[in-house]
Amino acid sequence: MIDNLEKFKKEIEEKASQITSPEALEEFRLYYLSRKGLLNDLFENLKNIDKSIKGSYGKALNDLKNFAIEIFEVKSKYISKGKTKGSMIDDYTLPGKTFNTGSKHLLTQALEDITKIFERIGFKVYEGPEIEDEYHNFDALNTPDYHPSRDMQDTFYISGKDKDKKYLLRTHTSPGQIRVMENQQPPVRVIVPGKSYRNEAISSRSLSMFHQVEGLYVDKNVTFRELKGTLDFFAKEFFGKDIKTRLRPSFFPFTEPSGEMDVECFLCKSKGCRICKYTGWLEILGCGMVDPDVFKFVNYDPEVYSGFAFGMGIERTLLIRHGIPDIRMFYENDVRFLKQF
Numbered sequence: 383m384i385d386n387l388e389k390f391k392k393e394i395e396e397k398a399s400q401i402t403s404p405e406a407l408e409e410f411r412l413y414y415l416s417r418k419g420l421l422n423d424l425f426e427n428l429k430n431i432d433k434s435i436k437g438s439y440g441k442a443l444n445d446l447k448n449f450a451i452e453i454f455e456v457k458s459k460y461i462s463k464g465k466t467k468g469s470m471i472d473d474y475t476l477p478g479k480t481f482n483t484g485s486k487h488l489l490t491q492a493l494e495d496i497t498k499i500f501e502r503i504g505f506k507v508y509e510g511p512e513i514e515d516e517y518h519n520f521d522a523l524n525t526p527d528y529h530p531s532r533d534m535q536d537t538f539y540i541s542g543k544d545k546d547k548k549y550l551l552r553t554h555t556s557p558g559q560i561r562v563m564e565n566q567q568p569p570v571r572v573i574v575p576g577k578s579y580r581n582e583a584i585s586s587r588s589l590s591m592f593h594q595v596e597g598l599y600v601d602k603n604v605t606f607r608e609l610k611g612t613l614d615f616f617a618k619e620f621f622g623k624d625i626k627t628r629l630r631p632s633f634f635p636f637t638e639p640s641g642e643m644d645v646e647c648f649l650c651k652s653k654g655c656r657i658c659k660y661t662g663w664l665e666i667l668g669c670g671m672v673d674p675d676v677f678k679f680v681n682y683d684p685e686v687y688s689g690f691a692f693g694m695g696i697e698r699t700l701l702i703r704h705g706i707p708d709i710r711m712f713y714e715n716d717v718r719f720l721k722q723f
């Protein structure tokens with residue numbers, strides 16, 4: 383209903399721009415503002431409007447009427463001064479038209495922020511393909527055939543041009559590590575931002591497509607301490623200087639040792655609440671020292687080089703940073719949500 387009034391408003395604006403004579407002005411008055419005019423009809427119809435929207439509709443209708451009256455008065459002034467070409471724009475006292483300007487999506491902003499943080503400490507950006515082969519997504523990452531993540535239930539397999547090869551939508555950005563190392567000798571310092579896909583049941587916590595940022599640093603004498611320092615630096619830049627972090631032992635086939643990094647819960651400040659499941663901490667990424675077996679796949683000598691890697695889920699991280707209750711909100715394109723960021 384209110385949309386209808388918007389249409390009338392546009393129509394009034396259009397008609398107003400055509401008022402160039404006293405006759406046209408009178409025609410405008412009769413059509414919209416006289417006792418038998420359109421606005422009066424709309425007011426009479428108010429009694430038939432559904433109760434639930436009557437209040438807002440009545441207000442919008444009033445605004446429309448005031449709008450038409452204002453136009454009529456301004457135009458009357460112009461016509462009485464003998465001006466025929468005056469447009470509404472000539473009256474600078476009238477309210478201006480507002481435009482809906484777009485803005486960057488929260489995910490785009492976050493990916494840009496994360497990229498900038500790592501670029502400042504010497505990381506380059508590499509973007510790998512979203513359609514991967516099994517070799518890069520699993521084998522070369524030391525993830526053997528029997529690993530559960532290779533199951534059809536978890537991975538979107540697709541057919542590709544080479545019938546002997548299995549293709550899939552990459553399940554993480556980690557194959558980017560392999561592609562970079564295949565093409566470059568150390569030192570390597572890259573991040574790989576991009577989309578990943580998993581055959582997940584859609585819920586408030588997971589989607590079948592999401593974003594990750596992978597990181598890889600390989601050189602002589604890279605230590606676990608540097609991994610810790612780098613990730614802690616990132617967390618403080620991204621979440622705020624006061625944020626506390628911790629590393630927990632974990633397992634990933636392509637890193638040894640492996641860990642997961644938590645940041646302190648933004649809501650309860652580590653006291654324990656529903657969001658952090660009363661642990662006081664929220665997990666944001668997986669990481670570890672690159673497994674020497676992975677180096678063998680890319681012909682790096684594990685006796686000479688060492689490295690660290692990490693991978694984080696961006697939607698997850700943003701849920702934490704902004705306290706967003708449902709991951710699906712990122713993709714609903716509801717302006718009320720998007721314009722908060």
Ligand code: DAH
Pocket residue numbers: 553554555556596597634636637667668669670690691692693694
């Ligand atoms: N690829 C892992 C995942 O999607 C995340 C990850 C863990 C990436 C450890 C890494 C790493 O580079 O070292 O769950």
